[in-house]
Ligand SMILES: [Zn+2]
């Protein structure tokens with residue numbers, strides 16, 4: 001399920017939707033067993049609001065998650081808190097699914113006390129594998145060149161879609177680096193970790209010539225992640 005906050009622009013939201021759709025399509029076109037009945041289906045909820053709940057109840061809309069997880073002292077959305085709100089949401093309990101959110105506020109993957117101690121530190125995105133990922137366009141907007149900005153956002157979306165599908169796998173010992181709950185690839189691959197906007201742009205430019213951005217090992221993991229979900233997930 002894809003959603004975004006109020007301040008996300010139309011082109012940014014389009015990049016999100018297209019990037020996810022393109023990765024899923026690429027995988028489905030190569031698997032006849034899932035082609036006609038895709039196990040991971042895209043539901044675009046965008047910037048949703050349930051008017052009857054606004055100001056009366058938690059979970060009234062996309063912006064509620066952002067506002068609730070926002071820490072004014074560090075001027076960041078606290079990623080761990082955001083992901084926890086998703087984990088606890090009534091819709092996850094009713095029907096487990098993968099959530100990918102795009103926000104326009106600055107983001108950190110640290111809890112509040114640590115985030116406040118390191119005012120210069122930010123995250124481009126953070127994720128809880130097989131559950132939810134939240135990514136931010138805040139820092140990307142500083143990229144002056146529009147095509148490069150789009151390339152960077154697409155790369156960030158692909159990367160966190162990989163995390164959502166738990167790619168590379170937790171059982172991997174070779175060619176991976178673990179960072180909290182996130183596994184990263186060390187091959188020439190979109191699952192390499194980028195800490196800063198500069199690193200993200202450099203990797204996105206380097207990988208542009210690959211066409212398909214996942215390395216063979218991560219591609220194999222993507223295929224098994226999709227097959228594993230066949231019949232159980234949406
Ligand atoms: Zn990552």
Ligand SMILES: [Zn+2]
Pocket residue numbers: 168185186187188189190191192214215216217218219
């Ligand atoms: Zn890889």
